[in-house]
Amino acid sequence: MKYLKQLAIILSITLIGEILHHLIPLPVPAGIYGLVLLFVALMTGLLKPEAIRDTAKFLLEIMPILFVPAGVGLLSTWPQLKPILVPLLVIIVVSTIVVMVVSGRVTQLLLKLFRKEKGHE
């Protein structure tokens, strides 16, 4: 019953997220509303992490498999994908490297900067 109870809590929060997505005219997916709601519930102590932990860990662990059906969906969009395959791959390779370098370097620079500041105090 433990898992079922935890799933009940997670699905309830997901449902509230879905309702918010329906009511609020913003391009925010239901899962994001749910994520924020769950985070707030945990931070405020409204919900103990133990109340969802086991089922949540399970869902996070199986996440890679959950994307498979969407990936197979390529089959039906291949005609649209084919003509832009080259620009698509170029954009992916370039932007992935750029994002990696910029986010990593900026974080590192600021960490060093703040540490120096603290060192002077």
Added chain:
Amino acid sequence: MNDFFITSLFFGGASCLITYQLGIYIQKKLKSKLFSPQVFSMAVIILFLLLFDVEYETFDAGAKYVSYLLTPATVCLALPLYEQFQILKKNALAILAGILSGTLISAVTILLLSMLFGLSHQEYVTLLPKSITTAIGMGVSEELGGIVSITVASIVITGNLGNVIGPMVCKLFGIHEPIAKGIAMGTSSHVMGTSKAMEMGEAEGALGSLSIAVAGLITVIVAAVFAGLY
């Protein structure tokens, strides 16, 4: 045989789980980080559907029960975020600035390259969420009117790429702080990059998962704004 698959409710779900397990087995045998069970699973199912002339809709009739769990799983990303809140709080400014800069540069790069290649608006918004976790990326793409399955493909290619080249890029560009490495991996290549970050160390892994959630959330807003630019 196709008649059977058209009426089968369990073919879609079973094929996802079986091919993924097979992929994990092969990955263990090969001991190769270049091999992705996820991509393997997708490829095998696509080949199977093509070979036996089964429609995607037929497969999806069963497979949709697998995708069904994606939204609750996304909600659960709140748990690692909550558990790692102390590290976030301590270095909040550096971490947030790092993730924000990565998210912005991602949108800028995709905008400029889309213009350069003359992509359509739909193709452009399809690529905008390519660096974030699939669950959020799919939602963003759908909301902006993108082609969701191409977004998913881009996210998967991005993840594999980040996972493979991540350590090399970090070394090449002098990113050696564990926190910075975790941010770089998680912000650029979501869950797949983070799984590599976890191999690098505990702090790297923790910051990677944090970046997945934060970059995902920031991208919801950044992508919505950038969608109006081209």
